Amino acid sequence: MFQHNNNGGGHQYNTNTTNQQQSQAEEEEEDNDVEGLEAWERAYADERSWESLQEDESGLLRPIDNKTIQHAQYRRRLRTYSSSARIQKGLIRFLYIVIDLSRAAGEMDFRPSRMFVVAKQVEAFIREFFDQNPLSQIGLITIKDGVAQCLTDLGGSPESHINALMGKLGCSGDASLQNALDLVHEYLNQIPSYGHREALILYSALSTCDPGDIMDSIQKCKKAKIRCSIIGLSAEIFICKHICQETGGSYSVALDEAHLKELVLEHAPPPPAIAEFAISNLIKMGFPQRAGEGVLSICSCHKEAKFGGGYTCPRCKARVCELPTECRICGLTLVSSPHLARSYHHLFPITPFDDVPPSLLKNSQLLPKSCFGCQQSLLGPANLPGPSVACPKCKQYFCLDCDIYIHESLHNCPGCESFKQSKLDRGTE
Amino acid sequence: MTPVSRKLYTDDVSLLVVLIDTNPYFWSTNNSGLPYSKFLSHLVAFLNSILLLNQLNQVVGIATGVNSCGYIYDSSLAPPNKRAETLLQKLEEFVIKDEELSAEDSVDGIKSSLLSGSLSMALCYIQRVLRSGSLHPQPRILCLHGSPDGPGQYVAVMNSIFSAQRSMLPIDSCVIGAQHSAFLQQASHITGGIYSKPQQLDGLFQYLSTLFATDLHSRSFIQLHKSVGVDFRASCFCHKSTIDMGYICSVCLSIFCKPHKKCSTCGSTFGQPQATVSPTNLKRKAPDS
Numbered sequence A: 001m002f003q004h005n006n007n008g009g010g011h012q013y014n015t016n017t018t019n020q021q022q023s024q025a026e027e028e029e030e031d032n033d034v035e036g037l038e039a040w041e042r043a044y045a046d047e048r049s050w051e052s053l054q055e056d057e058s059g060l061l062r063p064i065d066n067k068t069i070q071h072a073q074y075r076r077r078l079r080t081y082s083s084s085a086r087i088q089k090g091l092i093r094f095l096y097i098v099i100d101l102s103r104a105a106g107e108m109d110f111r112p113s114r115m116f117v118v119a120k121q122v123e124a125f126i127r128e129f130f131d132q133n134p135l136s137q138i139g140l141i142t143i144k145d146g147v148a149q150c151l152t153d154l155g156g157s158p159e160s161h162i163n164a165l166m167g168k169l170g171c172s173g174d175a176s177l178q179n180a181l182d183l184v185h186e187y188l189n190q191i192p193s194y195g196h197r198e199a200l201i202l203y204s205a206l207s208t209c210d211p212g213d214i215m216d217s218i219q220k221c222k223k224a225k226i227r228c229s230i231i232g233l234s235a236e237i238f239i240c241k242h243i244c245q246e247t248g249g250s251y252s253v254a255l256d257e258a259h260l261k262e263l264v265l266e267h268a269p270p271p272p273a274i275a276e277f278a279i280s281n282l283i284k285m286g287f288p289q290r291a292g293e294g295v296l297s298i299c300s301c302h303k304e305a306k307f308g309g310g311y312t313c314p315r316c317k318a319r320v321c322e323l324p325t326e327c328r329i330c331g332l333t334l335v336s337s338p339h340l341a342r343s344y345h346h347l348f349p350i351t352p353f354d355d356v357p358p359s360l361l362k363n364s365q366l367l368p369k370s371c372f373g374c375q376q377s378l379l380g381p382a383n384l385p386g387p388s389v390a391c392p393k394c395k396q397y398f399c400l401d402c403d404i405y406i407h408e409s410l411h412n413c414p415g416c417e418s419f420k421q422s423k424l425d426r427g428t429e
Numbered sequence B: 001m002t003p004v005s006r007k008l009y010t011d012d013v014s015l016l017v018v019l020i021d022t023n024p025y026f027w028s029t030n031n032s033g034l035p036y037s038k039f040l041s042h043l044v045a046f047l048n049s050i051l052l053l054n055q056l057n058q059v060v061g062i063a064t065g066v067n068s069c070g071y072i073y074d075s076s077l078a079p080p081n082k083r084a085e086t087l088l089q090k091l092e093e094f095v096i097k098d099e100e101l102s103a104e105d106s107v108d109g110i111k112s113s114l115l116s117g118s119l120s121m122a123l124c125y126i127q128r129v130l131r132s133g134s135l136h137p138q139p140r141i142l143c144l145h146g147s148p149d150g151p152g153q154y155v156a157v158m159n160s161i162f163s164a165q166r167s168m169l170p171i172d173s174c175v176i177g178a179q180h181s182a183f184l185q186q187a188s189h190i191t192g193g194i195y196s197k198p199q200q201l202d203g204l205f206q207y208l209s210t211l212f213a214t215d216l217h218s219r220s221f222i223q224l225h226k227s228v229g230v231d232f233r234a235s236c237f238c239h240k241s242t243i244d245m246g247y248i249c250s251v252c253l254s255i256f257c258k259p260h261k262k263c264s265t266c267g268s269t270f271g272q273p274q275a276t277v278s279p280t281n282l283k284r285k286a287p288d289s
Helices: A020-029 A039-047 A067-083 A114-132 A158-167 A177-188 A214-223 A238-247 A257-265 A337-341 A358-362 A400-410 A420-428 B024-029 B036-053 B086-104 B115-131 B151-166 B182-191 B201-212
Strands: A053-055 A061-063 A093-100 A137-144 A147-155 A196-203 A226-232 A251-253 A282-286 A296-298 A305-307 B014-021 B058-064 B069-074 B138-145 B171-175 B245-249
Touching: A067 A400, A093 A114, A093 A147, A093 A177, A114 A137, A114 A158, A114 A196, A114 A257, A137 A158, A137 A177, A147 A158, A147 A177, A177 A196, A177 A214, A177 A226, A177 A238, A214 A226, A214 A238, A226 A238, A226 A257, A238 A251, A337 B151, A337 B182, A400 B115, A400 B151, B014 B036, B014 B115, B036 B058, B036 B086, B036 B201, B058 B086, B058 B115, B069 B086, B069 B115, B115 B138, B115 B151, B138 B182, B151 B182, B171 B182, B171 B201
Parallel strands: A093 A137, A093 A196, A196 A226, A226 A251, B014 B058, B014 B138, B138 B171
Antiparallel strands: A053 A061, A137 A147, A282 B245, A296 A305, B058 B069
16 A cells, blocks of 8 residues: 555665756655655654554454564675774764755745745754764855865854754755865864864756866865765765765765655764874863862853853863863863763774574474563463574673664674673673 | 553653662671661662552562562562562572672672673663653652673773763662672763762662652652762773773764873874863863854
8 A cells, every 4th residue: 555665674765867857757656645745744654553453362453563574684784894893994084064945945845935844854863973073173164155174163062053044044045066175174174183084065056157167176175185975955966976085085965854864864973084084183181070069160151250060171270161172271172071072982892692593493492481681581482482692702692682772773782791700701802 | 451451641651761780799798787688678668658659650670689580579560469579589588699609700800790681671661761752650660779780891881871872871880898889870961860879878778769769750849968079080991990081082072091012992093192172172162263
């Protein structure tokens, strides 16, 4: 009944969608088709909650057991990821998000308009970005009326970027890729050499209206080691593809809102570091302590007397309000250790768990009855051992849900963490 | 849990996961006037009072040992006429097993409990409850911890804290040892829980019942004591010592207390260590923003 399969896994999206506009036009004509559903209907069509139910023997509705299938997909993803896990990652990033606010951004093929959808995704992206790259900085640039404008300077506070963007939504004129690249180049050229310079362009227009030769600008960016990635909202354009190829970025075109979200969020995890792109360096940093509540002091950033909160620079003892920042007095970079620790799971990835071989499953006495992590029973229907996984290091058994949680969110193996012996093993590696 | 009882879950039903420090090195040297047996009687009374506050409240106990961690109590599995006292027997079995493990493995100077292990287990358990459907008790974690922090667990504890923060789980901590715990201070600060270090340990039950017994909804109405500040210092990767200024590898963000030629974590070689991140370049435009 619905051909539009949206639940996970299968990426049938092809990035090469030159004729996408055409197909979108077709979809709008057939308003009764899946794509043309009302917004409230779409919520149900996407979730398809009725399909996840089945009747059990007593006639009660129960959630369907497609866990094993999902889990197999997840394991495949994990394995491809872990094979590349030892690659150095660029953890200190300086990223400019370029948002196209030309006439084309007012198009209504995304509801309510491309511009609003892009703004919504950028907001989500900024939050996710700072969650995953706590020491990195973002700046916003808009293209409008043939010129590129800097909306916010590079900075580490998500709120200030989001507020600036939401206050400036409005589209007019033509888009100019060259002006955007020149502006990005001008700003990113001056950042320190250890930082990874990146630009993410969200491009709605189908053309670019440039004052000079765009190829020169591309070469300049390439020389400055700025990695440019573009996400198109309409159709694939040669010049965009060329920019991305030259600078080492990725180019993709969004099919619909969900796909756009996926494409934008792909840029949130730190990219693999390319040795010649950023020179590794030691940076001196301070870890200020948070002062107790009820202590009165004058902060150096707003020059106001503040009650409680605040952090004290370990070198000059000046008070700052927020971290991460730079001390206004002595210039020391101030971070809190949780900011650094957020990215440590990239450094110490935990090994993927092994599937329990079927030969062992038959011999149910050897297997523990419950998951080591959550105590859920590992026995399937009819008291036969259900699917489970085991950690290769600590040899503990886990249920499939815990497996996913441990690898995607926790980044700790509860088994390895709760046995000193295995901890020692890990330490000697 | 039958479908009928699920309907009764409101915002004041709690799932409390208690992490109990059973470190014998700590309890044998503890001079604060609270022997282990006294502590347990405070604890059992506290857990029972939680169970009595709401009939749907659930308590799970996890023992944090020196060599292992384990589940010792789950009120949803306990027989209906018995309350938290059943914990004591399991606890004893756990302590004996934990001791056996340490006999094999000759005791080195490390006397910290495996907080990272029990936190990870608690999080796994809570994730299972959160998965069970839209109606579930409001989960929170309470760490009753006395032994000093183990610097080797730093990364694992931080990972657990961030995972709890992402699922919006508060980690409350009650420190019964002599020193403040930087791990638990950070855990409670980041996840929005309560951190407390009782002054009078003979009144432990009163501290527990006034600070940690209220459900998360009622907590917002309670005037809590002000925090005394949080120790945000990091421990360096080379000597595991706590530092307030250090050098960070720009590639992998490893922390070192002295400048090195080569990063021991990611293997990248460094140029000249930069004294500061040249503020002239980077922040030329910052002051007016």
